[in-house]
Every structure is written in structure tokens, then in C-alpha cells.
Amino acid sequence: AQKVTQAQTEISVVEKEDVTLDCVYETRDTTYYLFWYKQPPSGELVFLIRRNSFDEQNEISGRYSWNFQKSTSSFNFTITASQVVDSAVYFCALSEARQSGGYQKVTFGTGTKLQVIP
Amino acid sequence: DAGVIQSPRHEVTEMGQEVTLRCKPISGHNSLFWYRQTMMRGLELLIYFNNNVPIDDSGMPEDRFSAKMPNASFSTLKIQPSEPRDSAVYFCASSRALPGGPNEQFFGPGTRLTVL
Numbered sequence: 001a002q003k004v005t006q007a008q009t010e011i012s013v014v015e016k017e018d019v020t021l022d023c024v025y026e027t028r029d030t031t032y033y034l035f036w037y038k039q040p041p042s043g044e045l046v047f048l049i050r051r052n053s054f055d056e057q058n059e060i061s062g063r064y065s066w067n068f069q070k071s072t073s074s075f076n077f078t079i080t081a082s083q084v085v086d087s088a089v090y091f092c093a094l095s096e097a098r099q100s101g102g103y104q105k106v107t108f109g110t111g112t113k114l115q116v117i118p
Numbered sequence: 119d120a121g122v123i124q125s126p127r128h129e130v131t132e133m134g135q136e137v138t139l140r141c142k143p144i145s146g147h148n149s150l151f152w153y154r155q156t157m158m159r160g161l162e163l164l165i166y167f168n169n170n171v172p173i174d175d176s177g178m179p180e181d182r183f184s185a186k187m188p189n190a191s192f193s194t195l196k197i198q199p200s201e202p203r204d205s206a207v208y209f210c211a212s213s214r215a216l217p218g219g220p221n222e223q224f225f226g227p228g229t230r231l232t233v234l
Contacts, residue, residue, distance in 0.1 A: 033220055043207065047222040091161065095220040105174060106151075106220065108161045 002027050004094050004109035012115045013082050021077040021112045023092030029053075034068065034075045035093040035106065045091070051075065082116045089113045120144070122226035124210050130232045136198040139229045142191055143212030151223060152185055152195050153209040161209075167193065168215060200233045207231070 003026040013019045025034065036048040049059065051068055059066045063080045079086050095106040123142040131137055143150050152164040165175040170187045178185070182201070187193040197204055207230050211223040 035222060037225075042227075044227050045209065045211075045223075045225040047224065050222050105163065105166060106223065107163075110160045 002032075002094050002096065002105075002107040004092050004107050006090075006092055006109035006112050008112045009110075010113040010115070012117060014117050015084060016081050018078060018080050019082050019114065019116075021079075021090050021092075021114065023075045023077065023109060025073050025075065025092070025094045027094060027096065029096045031096070033095045035095070036066065036075075036077050037091045037093065037108075038088045039091065039111070040088040048077075048090075079114075082114075084116050084118050087114060087116045122210055122212050122224055124208075124226035124229050126229060127227060128230045128232075130234065131200055132234050133201055134199045135233075136196065137200045137204075137231060137233075139195040139197075139208050139210075139231070141193045141195070141210030141226060143193070143210070144224055145191070147212035147214045147224070148190070149213045149215045149223075150187060150193050151211040151213075152193070153211065154206045155209060155228070156206045164195070164208075197231075200231075202233045205231055205233050 005024045008022055032053045034051045037045045038048055039045045049066055056068050056070055065078045067076045089111040091111045092109040093106045122144055125140045148169050150167040153161055154164055155161045162177055164177045165185045166173050167187045170190055183197055185195045207228045209225050209228045211225045213221045213223045
């Protein structure tokens, strides 16, 4: 069974501070995909990143960076120099990979609410 | 390009009434998902369609819930009869399933359902 744990329920930081959102996952599969989604106050979930289990390189996209560590089953997300617009709920998610590409159930974590204070 | 379209955006109904939520996925996407989000239970997958066929409906809470996808561009989620505990935000999402791995899902704006 798949499981995603986001232990941080809520985090508050002051603008321009760096913040890391933790994500720990469990899966029996050797091939899987990890995702991060952002849900701003408007409510719509927005895709941020997808990473497969064979690619452990860290990724950076502007102020966002992701640290994938298979050894600790973690896929943490860091926002550098946070801004008020980063205030949102962030979800980490896990999906098994199927060779047929047919079934792709995604298990979401419970989310971390980030508040960036001006 | 239009994203995932859901209607209505808000629905207020009385207990016992039938509720129908609608979703139009992104053109070309062959996978469709219905989720429910509440404070208590977070984001839950209700049902997943691939090429219009329901693949996994294990998340559907009970027989009062049903979902259909008559064609590639339309899906409905029906609750009959509705109960106050069904109050939640219901999201529809679509993606393009490819061999070898799941793609990112594109979410609609959600339908906020309130059952009085």
C-alpha cells in the first residue's frame, strides 16, 4: 500500500525566509513517481513537479527546489526567499508506475499549509 | 486552451435531494479523476476513469454515489440522496496517461457542495 506523510500541518515564515516542506513516502514498488502540487487560497490545485524513482538528481526551478532522497524515502520541497504569493497548501503525492500506462492512482499527503507573513 | 471545467461552482441543497456535479476534461486527456476534499479527511480519490471506463471506484463512499463518463469530454458525479456529511469540495482532474508512468493531473476549480 502507498502512503504519503506530510508531518508539518502548518508553517509560518516571514517573507524572504527560506522554508522546507517535508514529505516522506512508503511504497513497495521499485518504480514510482512523486509529485508536488500547490493549492492557493483560490482553491485550484496546481501541478509543480513530477519526479520518477530512478532520477535522484535534485531539481531547481527559480526559487523552488526539490531534494529526493531514496535512502530516506523523502521528497522535500524548499522555497528560497519566500514571498507572500507562496502562501498556499502544498501537497506531496505518490503514484505507482505501470508499464501499460493504464492505472495511475495517486495517493496524496494531507498537505502543509504555508503562510508567508509580509 | 481551456482547462478542466466543472459546474456548478457552488451548490447548496437540502438533505435528501439529488445532486449532480459535472466535469469537462481537457481535450486529448484520457484519464479522469473525481476527488473529494474536506478538512477532516483531506483529499480523497473517489473514482478514476481511463478511456471512459471506470477503473477504480473503491473510493466511492457508498451506493449513494455514482459516476459516469459517457464520452471522452464529459463526466458526472451524482449523489442521491445527499446527506450533510457529503458537504465538501469536489474536484475533477484529468491527465494524459502514457506508457511507463503517470503524468501530472490538471485539476478543475472544484464544486463546493453544501448539504443542509
